[in-house]
Amino acid sequence: MKKVAIVGAGIIGLYTASSLQKKGFEVTVFEKESLEKVGKKSCSTLVSKRVLDFLSLDEEIIENRINKCLIKFKNKDVVLEFNPFHLVLNREKLVLKMIKEAQFKIVFESRKTSFEEFDYIIGADGANSFIRKSLGLKDPKFKVGLKIEKDLKDNSDITITEKSKNGFAWYIPKGDYVEYGILETKENLKQAWRKFDKKGLNMSFALVPQGLILPKDKKYTLVGDATGLTKPWSGGGIIWQLYEARFLVETFPDFKKYNSRVKKFFFFKIIKGRIANRIVHFVGGNLSFLIPSKIKYDNDFPNIFASLVKK
Numbered sequence: 001m002k003k004v005a006i007v008g009a010g011i012i013g014l015y016t017a018s019s020l021q022k023k024g025f026e027v028t029v030f031e032k033e034s035l036e037k038v039g040k041k042s043c044s045t046l047v048s049k050r051v052l053d054f055l056s057l058d059e060e061i062i063e064n065r066i067n068k069c070l071i072k073f074k075n076k077d078v079v080l081e082f083n084p085f086h087l088v089l090n091r092e093k094l095v096l097k098m099i100k101e102a103q104f105k106i107v108f109e110s111r112k113t114s115f116e117e118f119d120y121i122i123g124a125d126g127a128n129s130f131i132r133k134s135l136g137l138k139d140p141k142f143k144v145g146l147k148i149e150k151d152l153k154d155n156s157d158i159t160i161t162e163k164s165k166n167g168f169a170w171y172i173p174k175g176d177y178v179e180y181g182i183l184e185t186k187e188n189l190k191q192a193w194r195k196f197d198k199k200g201l202n203m204s205f206a207l208v209p210q211g212l213i214l215p216k217d218k219k220y221t222l223v224g225d226a227t228g229l230t231k232p233w234s235g236g237g238i239i240w241q242l243y244e245a246r247f248l249v250e251t252f253p254d255f256k257k258y259n260s261r262v263k264k265f266f267f268f269k270i271i272k273g274r275i276a277n278r279i280v281h282f283v284g285g286n287l288s289f290l291i292p293s294k295i296k297y298d299n300d301f302p303n304i305f306a307s308l309v310k311k
């Protein structure tokens, strides 16, 4: 039986591990954090209901249901009606559930750097991937996602976003508490950070990569944040990366096929997403009368041009 090492027990590494194990591979997951810390990464975990095509969720993992997003442009508010609707998940509970149900071996070991005893090695080790670096590949571009949680009950079904200098800020009602966050370049965030009164705030941050980096190798590959694949307009990675992981499992262990499948599916979505993002912010900031106040919107695979201009 072929032996597979997956480095990183985030949502994507664990999903990939369980799918490959079901396909008959002998999978071992290596995680550098302890079991107490592994689910605690800074992430809003707001995902469309497409997540249910990949993961089974208990009710206790779902913190809130979100149907709409209010975008606050300079002179106008626009409501995006999410289609499909979104769920706010408790990331820590989800990761712990996936670990508890795992039928494969998980090794919590912070110092393991060599995986040569395995037939295949998958780097699912996040934005700052050690495996990507050890293959000599360049880093993707990074922004930083910062989130702050506040004890305040809000069960409403609408998130709010507003453009910042090179990114955006958000508000997410999470039922028993609310979350404020910002996705920005490191430089812009540093400037704002100095002016900010941080006393007593429950805050955390992490890198958000943007790119699509896939090694040309027969033994090693990458998946998830390690490849840099996130939605260009939001930095959301989970749904796109679950598709990426599914492509990896379907083509495994033919990494050439995996690369071409991922590129074929995502390349134009990334380019289109980058262009659409700029156009939406330009039109929203300067010509907002062109935009309807309500738009039905698929936040994973949008057709923004079709819905943007007022009919």
Ligand SMILES: Cc1cc2nc3c(=O)[nH]c(=O)nc-3n(C[C@H](O)[C@H](O)[C@H](O)COP(=O)(O)OP(=O)(O)OC[C@H]3O[C@@H](n4cnc5c(N)ncnc54)[C@H](O)[C@@H]3O)c2cc1C
Residues within 6 Å of the ligand: 007, 008, 009, 010, 011, 012, 013, 030, 031, 032, 033, 038, 041, 042, 043, 044, 045, 046, 047, 124, 125, 126, 127, 129, 130, 131, 144, 145, 146, 147, 181, 205, 206, 207, 208, 223, 224, 225, 226, 230, 235, 236, 237, 238, 239, 241
């Ligand atoms: C503030 C913020 C908010 C976000 N909100 C959303 C959102 O609402 N919706 C959404 O879809 N996406 C969101 N994202 C993005 C999302 O968090 C990521 O795209 C997704 O979690 C990536 O999953 P992953 O499993 O690839 O990586 P990770 O979740 O980063 O998991 C990688 C794992 O690898 C481990 N690891 C790292 N190095 C090593 C090593 N050398 N050896 C062993 N283990 C290692 C890490 O400890 C970690 O457990 C957000 C990101 C941030 C920063």
